Amino acid sequence: MASIEELAKTLRGIAATGIKPKALLAAVRERHPEATKKEVVRAAFYAVAEGQSGDHSDLYDFALAERAVDDDEPVKAAKLPKKKNRKTKPSGEAAH
Template sequence: MASIEELANTLRRVATSGMKPKALLAAVREKYPEATKKEVIRAAFYALAESQSGDHSELHSFALAERCGDEDDPVRAAKLRRKKKDRQTEPEVQAPH
């Protein structure tokens, strides 16, 4: 398993202007095929946080765009349930003044 530093260094080397997130992920997986998408995303954030100089907008957009989901854990919309009303009690009726 590759360390986060190794993945971050690879990301810095392969990232080019206008590179799509899928292409960036594929480029990293060519060198580290066992790396998960989650690890690569974390390495992208790590590369951004640890970088001293340079424009890493590709890494930034990749990390932000891909952080929501993981290939192992698909994001599913949850259904909201309505609260059940207490049907045993009747609403109070106020007498007119």
């Protein structure tokens, strides 16, 4: 298994302006076939946070876009159920 540092180094070498996330992930997996998507995303954040010289905006965009996605569908926010309005009538009133 490749370490996060090795994956980050590979990502920095591969990342180019305009590279699509799928292409970046495929290129990393060619060099590190045992790496999971989660490990690659963590390595992308690591490469950005490490702060070596250069523009790492593509790695940052990749890491943000892929961090919680297990497949190609975007993450959808769950709707919360509406609160029921439970107003009670005073005991002295009759129903109409």
